[in-house]
Amino acid sequence: MTDRNPMKDQVAIVGLGSTGFSREGGPSPLAMALAAATEAITDAGLTAADIDGIVATSEPGATGPEKIAAGLGITEATHHTKPTPVAMFSLLDAARAVFSGAADHVLVVTPVVMGAWNSRRAVGDPWRRGTRSGILPVPEDATMAAAYAAWASRYIHEHGATKDPFARVAINSRTNAAANPLAAITAPLSFGAYDAARMIREPLNMYDMDLPVDGADAFVLTTAERARELRHHPVLIHAASTGIVGKNDEDQLDGLHRHGQHVVVDQLKRHTDIWIDDIDLFYPYEGFTIITLAWFENCGFCPPGGAESFLREHWNDDAQRIEIHGRIPVNTHGGSLSEGATRGTGHLREAVHQLRGTAVGRQVDGAEAALVTPGGFFFNPQGAILRRA
Amino acid sequence: MAKNSEETTSNVADSDEQLIELFAGHGITRDNAAHFRGRLDRQLLMARCGDCGRWQHPTRPMCPACWSWDMQLEEVAGRGTIHLLMKLHQGPAADGVDYEGGHPVVTVELEEQPALRFTSTVTADFPTDQVAIGTPVELEWTERDGIPMPVFAPAVSS
Secondary structure: OOOOOOOOOOEEEEEEEEEEEEOOOOOOHHHHHHHHHHHHHHHHOOOHHHOOEEEOOOOOOOOOHHHHHHHHOOOOOOEEEOOOOOHHHHHHHHHHHHHHOOOOOEEEEEEEOOOOOOOHHHHOOHHHHHHOOOOOOOOOOOOOOHHHHHHHHHHHHHHOOOOHHHHHHHHHHHHHHOOOOOOOOOOOOOHHHHHOOOEEEEOEEOOOEOOOOEEEEEEEEEEHHHHOOOOOOOEEEEEEEEOOOOOOOHHHOOOOOOOHHHHHHHHHHHHOOOOOOOOOEEEEOOOEHHHHHHHHHHOOOOOOOOHHHHHHHOEEOOOOEEEEOOOEEEOOOOHHHHHOOOOOHHHHHHHHHHHHOOOOOOOOOOOOEEEEEOOOOOOOOEEEEEEEO | OOOOOOOOOHHHHOOHHHHHHHOHHHOOOOOOHHHHHHHHOOOOEEEEEOOOOOEEOOOOOOOOOOOOOOEEEEEOOOEEEEEEEEEEOOOOOOOOOOOOOOEEEEEEEEOOOOOOEEEEOEOOOOOHHHOOOOOEEEEEEEEEOOEEEEEEEEOOOO
């Protein structure tokens, strides 16, 4: 694990675009990508002629960078990739392209698309039939999404935990979503409704997991130097990491005590001047609520198994949301439990809005630094510290 | 290690194509095909390094501990404890699976090696209150769609 971080504060996020997210189904993946992309480029104060790098995602059903380039009328580009889904893989690829000199203004476009593989609603849509694999997995499968329910029961077993901290994560997201016009679901959630919810993969119920949605986020990245000439106050990537352990098969993981989240945190701490006592905003992924409890513990807000008492102590009962030390709000946009399965792009987008002062209707005054931790336990844990320039 | 295979179905998978069809939903690959052939003979086979003796699951062609390519498929005893558990209240339709009340999916840590685990379900008559993390279990064979299926029963002996 390296201490080198030559990219620290050298790359800025200067443009944001988003279609917002919907469970009803949006336009085509290409249409969503182009809508988010044009908004992000315009938001940065740039035009298609400035964009010389395009980073998309290998999300199933999403449009490739070459088709986005064609659709946007980009003349030529010197960097074009489609990394693994989950936000930071694409953001970091773009940042490294800027830092290395592969390109000057890199567009990141990350659509998520409801498919027949993850959405019953999509099965009936003839335009989405191509996304069906045709092979149904056996029920006895503890990989991918199901693994989080399996490890949630292990967490409860090892720590004697109740569902209370899971409920607080879910309720916090819904409370914050009320002020986010991009969210797919904005109805508030009560403890009673959480407790009464239908179990899906027990011990996780329908409020413990995000939902398939249609939508796209887009970002524009450039050098910190160039960013000073553009429209918005720049937000800098101070430190960023993706990490895994080698033994990462979901049901073979050594345990909750050491997985990819721990690798990410160890690397971030070696790379950053800013840590959890210095941040103003926290964006832990909550596509499954167990992931969020683990991020609280693994980032060091509380010891292993301590999330239950920590979230109770740092709960604002009047506001029905988490406020760490009464100061640091968590997932101010309502997270993936409200926007849907954005793979963490919403967490990044919202952090940038807050840090540059454009989180209209939910702005946290004087926010200077944010810790963003998308991803789960197995093959996609990742984290970034973003700061206002 | 019940090998009561009076009605063994091993003959139905003479070809790779047939084997793939039988285990399509299990994520069968060239690397783990031998494990699934073993199931047809009611043998729970897992990969073990012929050089250093380490087990690994799922089956891969090389030992990650010593980089030996001498991977052998060996039968495990099938004894262990429930390490992970979930109860599915919805999911794909499958022979003998009832989601009403929650279909248990257990990941059992096997006695052969720490953190060597196998995921399946439990026997139909497994006492519900004992389907819990920490419960000792042992392998039993049942069938789904006529294909032998390894599941776990309460441990009767230790």
